[in-house]
Amino acid sequence: MTARATSSPVGTVTRGTTNPNRLRRMDRWIAATHGAELRRAADPVVVDLGYGAAPWTAVELLHRLRTVAPRTRVTGVEIEPARVAAARPYERDGLTFRHGGFELPVAGRPVLVRAANVLRQYDEAEVAAVWARLCGRLAPGGLLVEGTCDEIGRRHVWVALGPRGPRTVTFATRLGSLERPSDLAERLPKALIHRNVPGEPVHAFLRDFDRAWASAAPYASYGARQRWIRTVRDLVAAGWPVTDGPARWRQGEVTVRWEALAPRG
Structure with a gap:
């Protein structure tokens, strides 16, 4: 099989910034x-x-x-x-x-x-x-x-x-570089980055994320990873639909259902 013809590519040229190991x-x-x-x-x-x-x-x-x-x-x-x-x-x-x-x-x-x-x-x-x-x-x-x-x-x-x-x-x-979870707001995808304002679900999520992080401060004595895990457990307890578990949380990750963060309207 051959690839599709690409005489007129769809899209615009990006800045092209890249680095090894970035992704x-x-x-x-x-x-x-x-x-x-x-x-x-x-x-x-x-x-x-x-x-x-x-x-x-x-x-x-x-x-x-x-x-x-x-x-x-x-x-x-x-x-x-x-x-x-x-x-x-x-x-x-x-x-x-x-x-x-x-x-x-x-x-x-x-x-x-x-x-x-x-x-x-x-x-x-x-x-x-x-x-x-x-x-x-x-x-x-x-x-x-x-x-x-x-x-x-x-x-x-x-x-x-x-x-x-x-x-x-x-x-x-990278948990060692994190001051608070809302530091991630500047890296929200385009569909969400302009929705980080009061009244939008992603703003409420990051607010609760920061609050849970602050509450989990005593766990910092065991390391940033344990603090993150405790924080995510608190998010789950608060009703946020987290879809993964501790194996991923230990990597400095948390995954949430799209419907919970989707822009209003």
């Missing part, structure tokens, strides 16, 4: 939560959409996913032709690079699409249409992971979506 938290979460689906897939195709000025994130994604699903194939997709040309020397078994955008110039339906720091420059009103377009290309059981992180990957927030739309929001951080 490690997202990669590890994907491997842990979606590895089984990749192993079951007849053709485990993965797209790293908008990998940036250098191909490091695509190279690392292939390595991390092959530890849990050895047949995984990754295609890095970039809308800037010069970036694709620069990445081509890094192609290897299971890793290719293509010129394109949101139309996803790959054959078949991907089992996973990762779009990190791609929508940050877009308007909030454009996000739903981009999500729908990308989710419409997913294989049954496929996953779109879209989010934002800082330059060295210490703080990261992403939304996981299936063919029918958003499912969860994950907050991930």
Whole structure:
């Protein structure tokens, strides 16, 4: 099979900022939560959409996913032709690079699409249409992971979506660098970052997160990890629909159902 033609890629050129190991938290979460689906897939195709000025994130994604699903194939997709040309020397078994955008110039339906720091420059009103377009290309059981992180990957927030739309929001951080959970607000995905205001669910969640963090201060004597775990337990007790458990919390993560944080209206 051949890939789709990409004479007119859909999207706009991003800044292209990237760094080695920047997306490690997202990669590890994907491997842990979606590895089984990749192993079951007849053709485990993965797209790293908008990998940036250098191909490091695509190279690392292939390595991390092959530890849990050895047949995984990754295609890095970039809308800037010069970036694709620069990445081509890094192609290897299971890793290719293509010129394109949101139309996803790959054959078949991907089992996973990762779009990190791609929508940050877009308007909030454009996000739903981009999500729908990308989710419409997913294989049954496929996953779109879209989010934002800082330059060295210490703080990261992403939304996981299936063919029918958003499912969860994950907050991930290097706990040793965290003063309070609401520090993650600056890394909210475009769909949520402008909704961190009173009256919106994500604002209420971060407020409760900070309060639980403050209440868990005595656990800091056992380390930041134990304080984080205690904090998340308090969020669960307060009724927030956390979908993961201590194994992920220990990584400095917490995942919440999308419906609990979705923008009003």
